[in-house]
Amino acid sequence: MNLQASVAPPGQSTGTPRPRRARRPSWARLDMKISPYLYVAPFFILFAIFGLYPLGYTVWISMTDTSPLSVDTSFVGTENFVRLFGDTRFWNSVINTLGMFVVATIPQLLMALILANWLNRRLRAIGFFRMAIAIPIVTSTAVVALVFGMFFARDYGLANGVLELFGFDRIDWRSSTWSSWLAISSMVDWRWTGYNALIYLAAMQAIPRDMFEAAEIDGASRMRQFWQITVPLLKPTIIFTVIISTIYGLQLFTEPLMFTSGSGALSGGTTGQFQTITMYLVQVMRTYNQWGYAGAIALVLFLLIVIMSAINFLLIRRISSDR
Amino acid sequence: MSVRPIRRSKTLAMLGATAVLIAACGGDDDTEPAEPETEAGDNGDAEPITLVVDVFGEQGFGYEALYEEYMEQNPHVTIEERGAGLGVGDYNDRLVQQITAGSGAGDVVALEEGTIVQFYAQLDKFVDLAEYGAGDLQDNFLPWKWEQGTPGGFILGLGTDVGSMAMCYRRDLFEEAGLPTDRDEVSAMWPTWDEYIDVGGEFVDADVDAEFLDAATNVYNTMLMQIAGNNSGYTYYDTENNLDLDNPDIKAAWDMTIEMIENDLSAGLNSFSDEWNAGFQGASFATIACPAWMTGVIAGAAGDEAEGLWDVADAPGDGGNWGGSFLAVPAETEHPAEAAELAKFLTTPEAHIEAFEALGNLPSSPQALEDDAVLESTNEYFNDAPTGEIFGSGAFDLKPVHLGPQNNAIRTAFEDALRSVEQGERSPDEAWQAARDAASGIG
Structure with a gap:
């Protein structure tokens, strides 16, 4: 764009780009606003699935006595952590x-x-x-x-x-x-x-x-x-x-x-x-x-x-x- | 500026492509041409399926010929086996995850004696084989074996083999040490474990360039199962599944093992390790406690060069069982009926005999144990020892030993402790305490 503008004769430069410029910014603005989020979205989606969810689940499971050997799971609070420190x-x-x-x-x-x-x-x-x-x-x-x-x-x-x-x-x-x-x-x-x-x-x-x-x-x-x-x-x-x-x-x-x-x-x-x-x-x-x-x-x-x-x-x- | 739209369209194109792919995948099932079935009377059954069988052990379960036979009888079934070469510990860790997750396990899975108890708490994850007519098969199995596989009447697993006990020894090393090499004479030398220790002492005095036994842990496990079978009937957990580390049987087996370590009888190897395998090839130990399935392990590890050098004698003490497995069908399978059929096929008395001939795994079926094919069989590798007779004679009198849910974890704690004594890292008393502490943490 800049290149075009500088090459074009001065008389025309004021006339033609104006309507384009008026259209472009709305596109560009939308683009600028949304695209970055789209670009980083895959990471955050993957992070949510493979990072955040397991982390949350770990916090939950650490306060229970979950075991594949027992059918029932009960909430034990901080018991696991108390045991860990000893x-x-x-x-x-x-x-x-x-x-x-x-x-x-x-x-x-x-x-x-x-x-x-x-x-x-x-x-x-x-x-x-x-x-x-x-x-x-x-x-x-x-x-x-x-x-x-x-x-x-x-x-x-x-x-x-x-x-x-x-x-x-x-x-x-x-x-x-x-x-x-x-x-x-x-x-x-x-x-x-x-x-x-x-x-x-x-x-x-x-x-x-x-x-x-x-x-x-x-x-x-x-x-x-x-x-x-x-x-x-x-x-x-x-x-x-x-x-x-x-x-x-x-x-x-x-x-x-x-x-x-x-x-x-x-x-x-x-x-x-x-x-x-x-x-x-x-x-x-x-x-x-x-x-x-x-x-x-x-x-x-x-x-x-x-x-x-x-x-x-x-x-x-x-x-x-x-x- | 001009780059952006292109990128966007690329992204769109990729999204589109992905959508097409997904659509293509989803459509697969519908577009598959319905194969014109020849009216062979196999109404719908003949759709080709693949059944995955999960086993463990250095050489699997010796089922290759049986798979061939089954696939010939049922041409629509393809059988794939996984797990040969995998130790029971790794195998079981993986299986617990697969069963708990409800995905990834085979259509037929092997459950080892020490681990089947873990799955008693997860019966909803398995197919009750009674639904597929396994209830009529009770007479095909030794009573205690049947009982282990059917907690509360739910037919979880059908028995494959049992591990009745013998003692394998190297003839050449015995000869070098000036000990008798004939298997009857050898058996006569050690009616009890105390006498086994005495023979070990003679062996050590002869100054042969080898140790008397491979690993303290192996004799320990053997003795514990034997002593427990003859006394309390359980090892670390009582029959109510409460941890009972004060069971005198544990201490009895432990003390005798410590005596062996202190008399320098043990090569101190970690069983099933690379060095243990190398020890077979390098003839670094003269005897090894030998459940029936161990003969296959020895032949595999020692290789062709050692053929005829090993022999099988009676184990010291009285009876005892170590190991043996079951076949079960996880509930997650897509073909429960076919998988159950296969499991039943692989556990018929004939199949037991076949597996015995392939790898030496002792049948858990009384019909097979009484069959001449087993009774009169000799093992070429073990100097033509009558293994069918040696192992089979004990199988009927075996007294079952109850194993608790965390049996393997606790056994590992005691094995670690014994090895720490072998390495000289801990005194026997320290090790005993450490094992008990670790075991109560596992509870």
Whole structure:
């Protein structure tokens, strides 16, 4: 439209567009008013069906004793929540989830940072290496868990074979808290380190080269450049990856579940040493058939994620106001 | 500006296309040409249908030949089986959801002994097979098996197999340890579990590169079912379905299992895990508690290389049953009559014999148990052991054990506790307490 108007001779421009302009705005206005709602409607409709309704239903079910084993359902109020706060197995699963999150995430982000720093240099076949670290992301979590499960097998596992080769004792990786956490964290790390490294790499490439050149002229070592230029400038990116990892970490499920092969996988080890919140939730629902109580656990998990997200949000705000 | 109308028309076009699609789908039923039925007397019955049979277990239920036969007799029926390779736990979790949701379950579903009790509370979700003439079939099943499948007279499930008990052992490892290998001599070594533990001690002293038994949980389950059958008649729940963790039978089985762990008899494997399967191939244990259905599991897991190395002896102690299943028809099925017919067909005495020959699942039908095909059968894989005789002889004297609604969940709690002792993570007393705590939470 604008193009047409500017090209048209000045005499005509006042005559012809006017009636069109008078018609168009009514269409356009309607369009402007309704279209946005139409465009976002699919999301909200889907959200209502798959988000809002289940959420509401969870709130309702958490206040009942619904179970497929009993025909009658009765309203029990806050009983499920009271029980939850005294449930040592639930708190054990919270500790496990947070513990594995810490054990997995800190080395993961450090390794990603170091990897990204290497890949940010000029290397031969750099494209290949950059692609290679991204490969684990496209493998299915279940496959990763399956392969790592065999890797950490007690009797015939590769990990124990290597330990034995170097004269160490075999480890029953699934038995103690620490060995199982380490094994599960290694699965998470294998899959996500490359992803985070790619994000860091993208951010690093946005750092102007001349900052490093200036530092080099001032005689700063590579190490010093890394810690005093790269890392501070990556701060927002690091925060972003921490948030993504937090969300993923709180929902950790497939890796610890598939770490047990055979019966009793949802128990997360013989003493629940690697049972995460989501695993306990599913166990209560599926194995114990206590759907009401499972609803209460789901709500508390939801609250935990909200709290963690709020903490993250406050952290970001502080950091961005610092800059 | 000019982009918008186009987008809108695109959206409209897509909406239109969707509407057409929906209309097309909806119209499908009407437009299907009514096939000219040849007047074969099958009035309307011959409309082709597919019946889905849900089973579980590493190798299913051994019904392949029976399906063929049934489809030949009823050409309008196509049978699809799902679930072979699925463990009973996963299978049951899924089934509970499907039954509760009233959608997704097969037309004929297998219900395991430990889980059928869960469905007693959901009888409205199943077809009462009495409506399809199953009431006349009572004599085809062992009395206690029939009773388990018909709560309050409602014919929920028809029995498939029972799991009477034996002890499977590896001949080569026994020979290496200097123990007798002949099955009668082996049976004579362990009339009771205490003597079984003694034999285990001898095996350990011989310093063979293998453990005596696969998993403490397997002997525990075996002993519990046996002891309960001979004493209280129930395990974790009394016959009124109240949780009774003070049942002395539980503690008796537990204590004996702990003694085995403390004597280093157990390989400490998680039953039905990859490592447990690998243990069969690597010969990492010499004996395994062997309900009749376990013979199929062993043959599948140990593979052809181990053929003839395994053998079957009598189990220590007296009798006992572990496992066995039923076939039921969920109410959600679109073809209740045909599904009921199929369920009846798969549970005839002849079908029991067929499944026994295919996988070693012991019939729950007295006619089949007395049939020469079962009585005189030998299992080639197990060094030609007379499995029909070994398992079948005990089946008539089996004393039923009542299992409560949450039996599987509570059994898992006790199994976890036993494994934690095997791993050295908990002392026996701590583990016992942990199992009881977990069990009362499940209640």
